[in-house]
Amino acid sequence: QVALLDIDICGPSIPKMMGLEGEQVHQSGSGWSPVYVEENLGVMSVGFLLSSPDDAVIWRGPKKNGLIKQFLRDVDWGEIDYLIVDTPPGTSDEHLSVVQYLSAAHIDGAVIITTPQEVSLQDVRKEISFCRKVKLPIIGVVENMSGFICPKCKKESQIFPPTTGGAEKMCQNLNVSLLGKVPLDPQIGKSCDRGQSFLSEAPESPATSSYRNIIQRIQEYCDQHHFQEEKII
Amino acid sequence: QVALLDIDICGPSIPKMMGLEGEQVHQSGSGWSPVYVEENLGVMSVGFLLSSPDDAVIWRGPKKNGLIKQFLRDVDWGEIDYLIVDTPPGTSDEHLSVVQYLSAAHIDGAVIITTPQEVSLQDVRKEISFCRKVKLPIIGVVENMSGFICPKCKKESQIFPPTTGGAEKMCQNLNVSLLGKVPLDPQIGKSCDRGQSFLSEAPESPATSSYRNIIQRIQEYCDQHHFQEEKII
Numbered sequence: 453q454v455a456l457l458d459i460d461i462c463g464p465s466i467p468k469m470m471g472l473e474g475e476q477v478h479q480s481g482s483g484w485s486p487v488y489v490e491e492n493l494g495v496m497s498v499g500f501l502l503s504s505p506d507d508a509v510i511w512r513g514p515k516k517n518g519l520i521k522q523f524l525r526d527v528d529w530g531e532i533d534y535l536i537v538d539t540p541p542g543t544s545d546e547h548l549s550v551v552q553y554l555s556a557a558h559i560d561g562a563v564i565i566t567t568p569q570e571v572s573l574q575d576v577r578k579e580i581s582f583c584r585k586v587k588l589p590i591i592g593v594v595e596n597m598s599g600f601i602c603p604k605c606k607k608e609s610q611i612f613p614p615t616t617g618g619a620e621k622m623c624q625n626l627n628v629s630l631l632g633k634v635p636l637d638p639q640i641g642k643s644c645d646r647g648q649s650f651l652s653e654a655p656e657s658p659a660t661s662s663y664r665n666i667i668q669r670i671q672e673y674c675d676q677h678h679f680q681e682e683k684i685i
Numbered sequence: 686q687v688a689l690l691d692i693d694i695c696g697p698s699i700p701k702m703m704g705l706e707g708e709q710v711h712q713s714g715s716g717w718s719p720v721y722v723e724e725n726l727g728v729m730s731v732g733f734l735l736s737s738p739d740d741a742v743i744w745r746g747p748k749k750n751g752l753i754k755q756f757l758r759d760v761d762w763g764e765i766d767y768l769i770v771d772t773p774p775g776t777s778d779e780h781l782s783v784v785q786y787l788s789a790a791h792i793d794g795a796v797i798i799t800t801p802q803e804v805s806l807q808d809v810r811k812e813i814s815f816c817r818k819v820k821l822p823i824i825g826v827v828e829n830m831s832g833f834i835c836p837k838c839k840k841e842s843q844i845f846p847p848t849t850g851g852a853e854k855m856c857q858n859l860n861v862s863l864l865g866k867v868p869l870d871p872q873i874g875k876s877c878d879r880g881q882s883f884l885s886e887a888p889e890s891p892a893t894s895s896y897r898n899i900i901q902r903i904q905e906y907c908d909q910h911h912f913q914e915e916k917i918i
Contacts, residue, residue, distance in 0.1 A: 462775040463808045506810040508776045510818060513746030516777065542695040542773065543741045544749065570878040575696045577739040585743060605838035613871050615878040638846050645803040645848040 453532040455486060457523055458497035459550055460540040461516045462509050467499035471647025475500055483528040496527050513545035520549045534674070541575065543582040551586050558681070560674050561589035563631065566622075567597045568614035573622050580626055591673045592629035594666055595619035600636040601658075611636060632666040634659050686765040688719060690756055691730035692783055693773040694749045695742050700732035704880025708733055716761040729760050746778035753782045767907070774808065776815040784819050791914070793907045794822035796864065799855075800830045801847035806855050813859055824906045825862035827899055828852035833869040834891075844869060865899040867892050 458466035467473050467487075475487045477500040486494030498509055498519060511519075529535070539546050551559065562583050566576040576593065583590050595618060601608050616622075623630040634640075637659040643650035651660050691699035700706050700720075708720045710733040719727030731742055731752060744752075762768070772779050784792065795816050799809040809826065816823050828851060834841050849855075856863040867873075870892040876883035884893050 462777050463811065465804050465807065468804055468807055505807055506814055508811040508814040508818065510776045510781065510815055512778050512781060540775065543743045544695050545745050548743065548745060569874045571698050571701055571874070574698065574701055574738055578696065578741040581739055581741040582743055585741065600833065600842070600844060602835040602838060602840065603842060604840040605835060607835065607837040609833070609836060609871065611833060611844065611869055611871050612874045613878075615875055636844055638842060638844050641802045641804070641845045642848055645846075 453530065453534075454493050455529045455532045455535045456493065456495045457527075457535060457537045458495070458499070459520050459523070459537055459546045461498050461511060461519060461546070463540060464497045464499035465644075466495060466497045466538055468505070468647060469644045470495055472500070473505055473647065477501060480528060483526045484522075485528055494529065494532075496523055516545050517549040520546065521553055524550075524553050543578055547582060548586070551588055559588060560677050561591035563591050563670060564593045564628075565596055566593060566619050567612045568595055568599075568610070568618040569612045570616040572612075573616065573619065576619075577622065577626070580628060589677075590628050591670055592631035593619050593623050594631050595633040597636050598633035603638075629669075631669050632662050634662045634666070686763065686767075687726050688762045688765045688768045689726065689728045690760075690768060690770045691728070691732065692753050692756070692770055692779045694731050694744060694752060694779070696773060697730045697732035698877075699728060699730045699771060701738070701880060702877045703728055705733070706738055706880065710734060713761060716759045717755075718761055727762065727765075729756055749778050750782040753779065754786055757783075757786050776811055780815060781819070784821055792821060793910050794824040796824050796903060797826045797861075798829055799826060799852050800845045801828055801832075801843070801851040802845045803849040805845075806849065806852065809852075810855065810859070813861060822910075823861050824903055825864035826852050826856050827864050828866040830869050831866035836871075862902075864902050865895050867895045867899070 456466060458464050467475065470489050472487050472489065472495060477487065477496070478485045484496070486496045487500055488494050499505065502509070537550055539550065564576055564579050566572045580590060597612050599608050600611050619633070620630055635658055637654065637657050639654045639657060640650050640659060643653050651663060654660055689699060691697050700708065703722050705720050705722065705728060710720065710729070711718045717729070719729045720733055721727050732738065770783055772783065797809055797812050799805045813823060830845050832841050833844050852866070853863055868891055870887065870890050872887045872890060873883050873892060876886050884896060887893055
């Protein structure tokens with residue numbers, strides 16, 4: 453059982469990417485019900501509370517924090533194995549709130565996404581510094597948009613060149629795991645726009661095997677983490 | 686005279702992209718002095734206040750708003766023709782604060798940047814809705830990452846496919862100007878990482894002529910806007 457919580461309050465893209473646009477959240481006796489993509493995958497996002505996908509949520513921090521608290525407290529997630537929280541970029545309200553509200557529940561860790569350029573790595577170093585300051589373990593870093601293979605001539609281009617060594621070098625320097633690199637594939641954007649699973653749509657893509665490896669590494673990390681926690685208890 | 690103000694407090698990329706990393710803000714009798722790239726281009730960013738570029742600014746909204754106010758009130762910008770404000774994505778504290786603090790000064794308008802996919806356009810429709818709600822004129826939309834020409838075979842690929850017609854169709858539907866499309870060019874990322882001007886580094890790139898056209902259209906808009914204001918006065 454997997455739950456996906458979108459806390460990008462002002463730019464919620466999860467409903468569209470999961471093919472759930474137009475869905476509404478239902479109120480049940482035990483709280484808000486998530487919207488289900490499949491039986492084992494429930495989703496919650498501010499997108500489900502808007503009357504149109506173009507509606508802007510023009511809220512300052514405190515209102516955003518209030519909704520995040522409601523999402524964590526008032527949603528009837530049921531029994532779940534994983535709660536995945538998608539955050540906007542930055543080190544501000546959303547990040548502080550989710551870490552604070554979940555502190556008693558012990559977050560397994562953060563997965564940090566970057567692209568190969570130094571301009572992005574610089575932001576990601578700030579995220580890593582954030583995690584260390586708030587004592588949030590880092591599961592690892594994913595490098596997205598890691599090169600593009602031209603569908604016509606099959607030659608690879610670095611569209612976002614890793615001028616300072618990309619995520620690999622940064623992870624070595626900061627002693628953080630690199631979970632994998634996902635190459636650019638135009639089908640990824642198409643699948644997101646259509647709300648379809650890229651993994652089922654393009655099972656043969658090198659990006660799919662990269663995603664699968666990354667998922668496996670995250671699962672292994674969490675399994676090990678839980679095993680250690682049980683030992684401690 | 687151009688001033689560039691970076692209000693992405695938690696992810697300031699402007700110092701790096703302008704080649705100003707490691708620079709510090711100086712205090713003068715008349716306030717903080719901007720850091721100058723050239724005589725006619727002054728820059729201000731929280732990046733100049735940090736001891737290391739990897740330092741995270743872990744601040745909630747109110748502290749971010751306080752710094753934005755200081756940037757607008759306490760920086761000795763001198764006589765300037767243009768103040769360009771770079772914001773993070775979203776419709777939250779930074780956007781509300783800058784619009785509010787500059788309301789008496791009459792902002793010419795907003796330039797909104799998107800990529801061609803529907804997932805991005807959806808966020809941009811929210812930005813447009815934000816501008817309309819706060820009565821901020823929209824100068825226009827720029828479509829970034831609009832296709833990639835393979836340097837080996839010269840064939841074009843849509844890496845971020847415009848599955849719903851891209852920025853062009855969205856602008857038509859919402860009655861907003863499309864200022865231009867900037868194609869993907871690996872040199873753009875390199876220039877940003879090196880803090881060099883892409884326009885001087887790659888004068889022959891199609892992206893450069895696209896940037897120049899966009900700049901010209903923004904200038905024309907502002908000139909017309911000022912002319913109309915003078916007529917009213």
